[in-house]
Amino acid sequence: xxxxxxxxxxxxxxxxxxxxxGSLIIGYRxxxxxIVPKSVPLATDPTGRDAMSALVCSxxxxxxxxxxxxxxxxxxxxxxxxFAAHLNDALGQPDDFFSCYKKTxxxxxxxxxxxx
Amino acid sequence: xxxxxxxxxxxxxxxxxxxxxxGGKALTxxxxxxxxxxxxxxxxIVLGYSRSVRLxxxxxxxxxxxxxxxxxxxxxxRPVVLFRRVVGLEIGLNDSMVGLSFGVTEQMSTAPxxxxxxxxxxxxxxxxxxxxxxxxxxxxxxxC
Numbered sequence: 739x740x741x742x743x744x745x746x747x748x749x750x751x752x753x754x755x756x757x758x759x760g761s762l763i764i765g766y767r768x769x770x771x772x773i774v775p776k777s778v779p780l781a782t783d784p785t786g787r788d789a790m791s792a793l794v795c796s797x798x799x800x801x802x803x804x805x806x807x808x809x810x811x812x813x814x815x816x817x818x819x820x821f822a823a824h825l826n827d828a829l830g831q832p833d834d835f836f837s838c839y840k841k842t843x844x845x846x847x848x849x850x851x852x853x854x
Numbered sequence: 855x856x857x858x859x860x861x862x863x864x865x866x867x868x869x870x871x872x873x874x875x876x877g878g879k880a881l882t883x884x885x886x887x888x889x890x891x892x893x894x895x896x897x898x899i900v901l902g903y904s905r906s907v908r909l910x911x912x913x914x915x916x917x918x919x920x921x922x923x924x925x926x927x928x929x930x931x932r933p934v935v936l937f938r939r940v941v942g943l944e945i946g947l948n949d950s951m952v953g954l955s956f957g958v959t960e961q962m963s964t965a966p967x968x969x970x971x972x973x974x975x976x977x978x979x980x981x982x983x984x985x986x987x988x989x990x991x992x993x994x995x996x997x998c
Contacts, residue, residue: 748957
Protein backbone atom coordinates (compact mmCIF):
# COMPACT_ATOMS: atom_id res chain seq x y z
CA UNK A 739 0.00 0.00 0.00
CA UNK A 740 1.30 3.43 -0.79
CA UNK A 741 0.19 6.94 -1.54
CA UNK A 742 1.17 8.95 -4.59
CA UNK A 743 0.62 12.57 -5.55
CA UNK A 744 1.55 14.13 -8.86
CA UNK A 745 0.96 17.50 -10.54
CA UNK A 746 1.88 18.30 -14.12
CA UNK A 747 1.88 21.71 -15.76
CA UNK A 748 3.08 21.50 -19.34
CA UNK A 749 3.40 18.36 -21.42
CA UNK A 750 3.56 14.86 -20.06
CA UNK A 751 3.55 11.64 -22.06
CA UNK A 752 4.01 8.57 -19.92
CA UNK A 753 3.15 4.98 -19.18
CA UNK A 754 2.53 3.76 -15.67
CA UNK A 755 4.15 0.31 -15.53
CA UNK A 756 2.15 -0.81 -12.46
CA UNK A 757 -1.25 0.22 -13.78
CA UNK A 758 -0.44 -0.63 -17.40
CA UNK A 759 -1.95 2.56 -18.71
CA GLY A 760 -0.62 5.42 -20.75
CA SER A 761 -1.47 9.10 -20.83
CA LEU A 762 -0.78 12.27 -22.73
CA ILE A 763 -1.34 15.49 -20.82
CA ILE A 764 -1.07 18.94 -22.32
CA GLY A 765 -1.84 21.61 -19.80
CA TYR A 766 -2.55 20.87 -16.15
CA ARG A 767 -3.39 17.75 -14.21
CA UNK A 768 -3.22 16.71 -10.57
CA UNK A 769 -3.56 13.17 -9.22
CA UNK A 770 -3.77 12.04 -5.61
CA UNK A 771 -4.27 8.34 -5.04
CA UNK A 772 -3.70 5.56 -2.56
CA ILE A 773 -2.87 2.15 -3.97
CA VAL A 774 -4.37 -0.49 -1.67
CA PRO A 775 -3.98 -4.22 -2.23
CA LYS A 776 -7.34 -6.01 -2.05
CA SER A 777 -6.08 -9.11 -0.25
CA VAL A 778 -3.01 -11.20 0.45
CA PRO A 779 -2.52 -14.99 0.66
CA LEU A 780 -2.90 -16.54 4.09
CA ALA A 781 0.25 -18.04 5.54
CA THR A 782 -1.71 -20.86 7.19
CA ASP A 783 -3.99 -21.71 4.27
CA PRO A 784 -2.66 -21.61 0.70
CA THR A 785 -6.18 -21.31 -0.70
CA GLY A 786 -7.31 -18.60 1.70
CA ARG A 787 -7.07 -14.83 1.36
CA ASP A 788 -6.79 -12.18 4.04
CA ALA A 789 -8.57 -8.86 3.48
CA MET A 790 -6.16 -7.19 5.93
CA SER A 791 -6.72 -4.27 8.27
CA ALA A 792 -5.73 -0.67 7.84
CA LEU A 793 -6.64 2.58 9.52
CA VAL A 794 -5.51 5.67 7.62
CA CYS A 795 -6.14 9.40 7.71
CA SER A 796 -4.46 11.73 5.26
CA UNK A 797 -4.69 15.46 4.72
CA UNK A 798 -3.09 17.13 1.74
CA UNK A 799 -3.00 20.91 1.37
CA UNK A 800 -2.19 22.56 -1.95
CA UNK A 801 -1.49 26.24 -2.47
CA UNK A 802 -1.85 27.23 -6.11
CA UNK A 803 -0.22 24.44 -8.04
CA UNK A 804 2.27 23.51 -5.33
CA UNK A 805 2.00 21.11 -2.45
CA UNK A 806 1.93 22.98 0.84
CA UNK A 807 1.74 20.18 3.41
CA UNK A 808 0.82 16.56 3.89
CA UNK A 809 -0.27 14.86 7.10
CA UNK A 810 -0.75 11.13 7.41
CA UNK A 811 -1.70 8.81 10.25
CA UNK A 812 -1.48 5.15 9.31
CA UNK A 813 -1.73 1.83 11.09
CA UNK A 814 -1.83 -1.61 9.50
CA UNK A 815 -2.18 -5.19 10.65
CA UNK A 816 -2.55 -5.75 14.39
CA UNK A 817 -1.59 -2.12 15.02
CA UNK A 818 -4.70 -0.94 13.16
CA UNK A 819 -6.92 -3.28 15.17
CA UNK A 820 -5.37 -2.03 18.40
CA PHE A 821 -5.85 1.59 17.39
CA ALA A 822 -9.43 0.93 16.29
CA ALA A 823 -10.26 -0.77 19.59
CA HIS A 824 -8.80 2.13 21.58
CA LEU A 825 -9.72 4.96 19.28
CA ASN A 826 -11.47 6.72 22.13
CA ASP A 827 -9.81 7.07 25.49
CA ALA A 828 -11.58 6.93 28.86
CA LEU A 829 -12.93 10.43 28.29
CA GLY A 830 -14.27 9.50 24.87
CA GLN A 831 -11.63 11.53 23.04
CA PRO A 832 -9.77 10.11 20.04
CA ASP A 833 -6.08 9.42 20.42
CA ASP A 834 -3.80 12.22 19.24
CA PHE A 835 -2.22 9.82 16.77
CA PHE A 836 -5.48 9.72 14.80
CA SER A 837 -6.48 13.28 15.48
CA CYS A 838 -8.53 13.33 12.27
CA TYR A 839 -11.26 11.50 14.18
CA LYS A 840 -11.59 14.36 16.59
CA LYS A 841 -14.71 16.37 16.07
CA THR A 842 -14.31 19.95 14.95
CA UNK A 843 -15.79 22.75 17.02
CA UNK A 844 -18.56 23.15 14.42
CA UNK A 845 -19.42 19.44 14.58
CA UNK A 846 -19.55 19.52 18.37
CA UNK A 847 -21.75 22.59 18.28
CA UNK A 848 -24.10 20.88 15.80
CA UNK A 849 -24.31 17.84 18.06
CA UNK A 850 -24.96 19.96 21.13
CA UNK A 851 -27.58 21.98 19.30
CA UNK A 852 -29.28 18.86 17.99
CA UNK A 853 -29.65 17.31 21.43
CA UNK A 854 -31.32 20.34 22.94
CA UNK B 855 20.80 25.95 -18.16
CA UNK B 856 22.62 23.18 -20.00
CA UNK B 857 25.85 24.96 -19.17
CA UNK B 858 25.04 24.77 -15.48
CA UNK B 859 26.59 21.34 -15.29
CA UNK B 860 25.75 17.73 -14.81
CA UNK B 861 25.52 15.23 -12.02
CA UNK B 862 24.57 11.73 -10.94
CA UNK B 863 22.34 10.68 -8.04
CA UNK B 864 22.49 14.01 -6.25
CA UNK B 865 26.21 14.64 -6.74
CA UNK B 866 27.83 17.08 -9.15
CA UNK B 867 26.09 20.27 -10.20
CA UNK B 868 23.96 20.07 -7.12
CA UNK B 869 23.71 21.11 -3.51
CA UNK B 870 22.07 19.53 -0.53
CA UNK B 871 21.07 20.24 3.01
CA UNK B 872 20.36 17.83 5.84
CA UNK B 873 18.42 19.09 8.84
CA UNK B 874 17.31 17.21 11.94
CA UNK B 875 13.56 16.91 12.39
CA UNK B 876 11.34 15.38 15.01
CA GLY B 877 11.85 11.63 14.58
CA GLY B 878 14.52 11.68 11.86
CA LYS B 879 16.16 13.88 9.29
CA ALA B 880 15.11 15.81 6.21
CA LEU B 881 17.39 15.73 3.22
CA THR B 882 16.87 18.42 0.58
CA UNK B 883 18.72 18.06 -2.70
CA UNK B 884 18.80 20.46 -5.63
CA UNK B 885 20.26 19.70 -9.04
CA UNK B 886 21.04 21.99 -11.95
CA UNK B 887 21.50 21.22 -15.62
CA UNK B 888 21.73 17.65 -16.81
CA UNK B 889 21.23 15.13 -14.04
CA UNK B 890 21.06 11.34 -14.11
CA UNK B 891 19.29 9.38 -11.36
CA UNK B 892 19.48 5.63 -10.95
CA UNK B 893 17.38 5.42 -7.79
CA UNK B 894 14.43 3.08 -7.95
CA UNK B 895 11.84 5.75 -7.21
CA UNK B 896 13.17 8.45 -9.51
CA UNK B 897 15.39 6.82 -12.11
CA UNK B 898 15.69 9.00 -15.18
CA ILE B 899 17.27 12.09 -16.65
CA VAL B 900 16.45 15.70 -15.83
CA LEU B 901 17.48 18.65 -17.92
CA GLY B 902 16.73 21.76 -15.92
CA TYR B 903 16.22 22.24 -12.21
CA SER B 904 15.04 19.74 -9.67
CA ARG B 905 14.48 19.87 -5.96
CA SER B 906 13.81 16.80 -3.90
CA VAL B 907 13.06 16.33 -0.22
CA ARG B 908 13.39 13.03 1.61
CA LEU B 909 12.23 12.29 5.12
CA UNK B 910 14.52 9.70 6.70
CA UNK B 911 13.21 8.10 9.88
CA UNK B 912 15.31 7.44 12.96
CA UNK B 913 19.04 7.76 13.32
CA UNK B 914 21.09 7.29 10.18
CA UNK B 915 24.80 7.76 11.01
CA UNK B 916 25.75 8.39 7.40
CA UNK B 917 23.73 11.58 7.14
CA UNK B 918 25.28 14.35 9.19
CA UNK B 919 23.19 17.53 9.32
CA UNK B 920 24.71 20.40 7.41
CA UNK B 921 25.15 22.02 4.02
CA UNK B 922 26.70 20.09 1.12
CA UNK B 923 27.78 22.40 -1.75
CA UNK B 924 28.14 19.57 -4.28
CA UNK B 925 25.26 17.47 -3.05
CA UNK B 926 25.12 14.09 -1.33
CA UNK B 927 24.89 10.57 -2.72
CA UNK B 928 21.25 9.58 -2.77
CA UNK B 929 21.49 6.05 -4.07
CA UNK B 930 21.18 4.20 -0.76
CA UNK B 931 18.43 6.14 0.96
CA ARG B 932 15.06 4.61 1.84
CA PRO B 933 12.89 7.60 2.74
CA VAL B 934 9.38 7.40 4.18
CA VAL B 935 8.47 10.40 2.02
CA LEU B 936 9.98 11.32 -1.32
CA PHE B 937 9.01 14.67 -2.81
CA ARG B 938 10.29 16.01 -6.12
CA ARG B 939 9.75 19.22 -8.05
CA VAL B 940 11.20 19.36 -11.55
CA VAL B 941 11.28 22.39 -13.84
CA GLY B 942 12.42 21.56 -17.34
CA LEU B 943 12.60 18.33 -19.27
CA GLU B 944 12.46 14.97 -17.55
CA ILE B 945 12.76 11.50 -18.99
CA GLY B 946 11.46 9.06 -16.41
CA LEU B 947 12.52 5.42 -16.33
CA ASN B 948 11.28 4.38 -12.91
CA ASP B 949 8.57 2.23 -11.39
CA SER B 950 6.03 5.05 -11.24
CA MET B 951 6.55 6.57 -14.68
CA VAL B 952 8.10 5.66 -17.98
CA GLY B 953 7.90 8.63 -20.32
CA LEU B 954 8.79 12.27 -20.56
CA SER B 955 7.48 15.56 -19.29
CA PHE B 956 8.25 19.15 -20.06
CA GLY B 957 7.24 22.00 -17.80
CA VAL B 958 6.68 21.83 -14.07
CA THR B 959 6.18 18.47 -12.42
CA GLU B 960 5.66 17.90 -8.74
CA GLN B 961 5.29 14.51 -7.17
CA MET B 962 5.28 12.93 -3.76
CA SER B 963 5.06 9.35 -2.63
CA THR B 964 5.20 7.59 0.69
CA ALA B 965 7.16 4.43 1.39
CA PRO B 966 5.16 1.33 0.43
CA UNK B 967 3.78 -0.73 3.29
CA UNK B 968 3.87 -4.49 2.88
CA UNK B 969 0.41 -6.01 2.71
CA UNK B 970 1.00 -8.23 5.75
CA UNK B 971 3.05 -5.76 7.77
CA UNK B 972 2.15 -4.35 11.16
CA UNK B 973 3.21 -0.75 11.37
CA UNK B 974 2.03 2.58 12.66
CA UNK B 975 3.24 5.77 11.08
CA UNK B 976 2.47 9.44 11.50
CA UNK B 977 3.90 11.96 9.05
CA UNK B 978 3.80 15.70 8.96
CA UNK B 979 5.49 16.94 5.83
CA UNK B 980 6.04 20.51 4.64
CA UNK B 981 8.05 20.38 1.41
CA UNK B 982 9.02 24.06 1.36
CA UNK B 983 10.02 24.02 5.04
CA UNK B 984 11.28 20.49 5.65
CA UNK B 985 12.67 21.46 9.05
CA UNK B 986 9.06 21.69 10.29
CA UNK B 987 8.34 18.07 9.30
CA UNK B 988 8.10 15.14 11.67
CA UNK B 989 8.07 11.34 11.49
CA UNK B 990 6.78 8.80 13.96
CA UNK B 991 7.31 5.24 12.84
CA UNK B 992 6.88 1.90 14.58
CA UNK B 993 7.37 -1.34 12.69
CA UNK B 994 6.63 -4.90 13.63
CA UNK B 995 6.83 -4.64 17.39
CA UNK B 996 4.24 -5.28 20.03
CA UNK B 997 4.09 -1.58 20.80
CA CYS B 998 2.74 -0.76 17.35
